[in-house]
Amino acid sequence: MEPFKRVSFLSIMLCTALILAFACNKQTDFGADLLGSDVLPLRFDDTVSLQVINSSIDSIPTFDIQSAASDNILLAGNLQDPLFGKVKSDAYLVFQPDRLLTNFEPANYVFDSLVLSLSVDPNLFYGDTLIPMNINIDRISENMFTDSVIYSTRTLATSERIGSITGLQFTPKTTTQVIDTSTSTPDTTLIPFFIRTRLSDALGLELLNAKVYDSIPKFTNLFKGVKISVENEASLFAINVIGTRTRMVLHYHEDTIARTIIMQVNQVGRRFSHFDMDPSPALAGQYLDSAEKGEEYMTLQGMAGLRPKIIFPNLDQYKGKGIKLAQLEMTIADIPGNPGPNFKEVEQMAVSGLNTAGGFTLIEDFVSLGEKNLLNLFGGNPRIDLVNGVKVKRYTINMTQHFIRMLQAEETNEVILSVLGGARRANRVILYGPGHPTYPLRLKIAYSDL
16 A cells, blocks of 8 residues: 555545544544544554744746636725734726717717725625725826736826715625616616716816717727725725726717717636735734744734744654645634724635745645635635633634645645735735644644555
8 A cells, every 4th residue: 555645535535524523732643443443454644743933935927828717806905904014005097988889970979977985895895884985096197018927016097086985884795775777767776886986077078078988999908997095094994896886987968869888897808906005014024034033823814914834843653654634723823803893804715835946836635625615625714613611713724635745745844825826815814823822833644654
């Protein structure tokens, strides 16, 4: 039998149940009797030495052409996180007419208004809802990048402010009440939540009088898009760029007939968020770039935020063993505001390994289980454990395949934790490090000697 045989899903589930049952700090045969006499006895260990270095990253992709059709969220906002410091995001998006108009005659039309509305995802909101937001809308003055991937450090120049929303009391909810005029008897109705504001009349007149509606490139060359930003430290919200209410509407009339031109975001068109983050004055910023400080806390944040690197210094004792399960266990630190009502904990972690070529790639366990819609077996989401009568919130991550690859020197001995979908989420969490006396970061291993 090969010592590093691949682990089946059944084995993962069985070993997960066993490894969750043990909480010892020494090698033991606990649980082996459950496997029956025809199975090699398992040993369990959670004494592996671990190191943590918390680090910041320069940027992450906030647009990728390969996933654009399903990746619909841009973050916009500005807040001061008491544990992670400055978190700011500006959204850049391009609009285009929803249809071509070949017989558009501006001389026959009278301008009414130009209105911008944004569909908002109420489940992705961060910050204090009691602080009113001041939202600015600026006109982009340079063409959107043509790169297939756009990173969070990028920006575009703007030429003028074309709108603003001052003192918006943003209380996220699932619906907005509007008046439905599509029937003979107008009535109120509820639609998915959105925000709306009137834009500059000067811009509206410019767009009405421009003969650009017979060509999308002609239109976008004239009007290159908008930048959405929040001026004051208030909240961070998520724009659904292809939501039904994310659009600009040019209202005009011909004689007594009301007309509109609707401009929307191309479902696969380029758009991106620019992140500006600074943890240095906050608690999380004190635990950066040091293995000694990483003993106490691990800091994990979405967007281009903080990520802990976990290092496995010495694994020689497990070479030649039959590894059945390797599982990281991490406990959320008991710190006020971690999490808090305004700052959500990480809902799903991802894990990357540093391969021998020097690049980070998602580990095999995460990829294979994710492809089969079995991330529940991988873990990485919070759960409540009862430890000696005390409820604690924890994350566990099954990294068995990657651990085997580390033992075979196919991967280096370090992994990076990240927030799944981090470009669209500001969730964050502080975890206890490997040096915590009661709830340390640890790796639980189930193995056989043969």
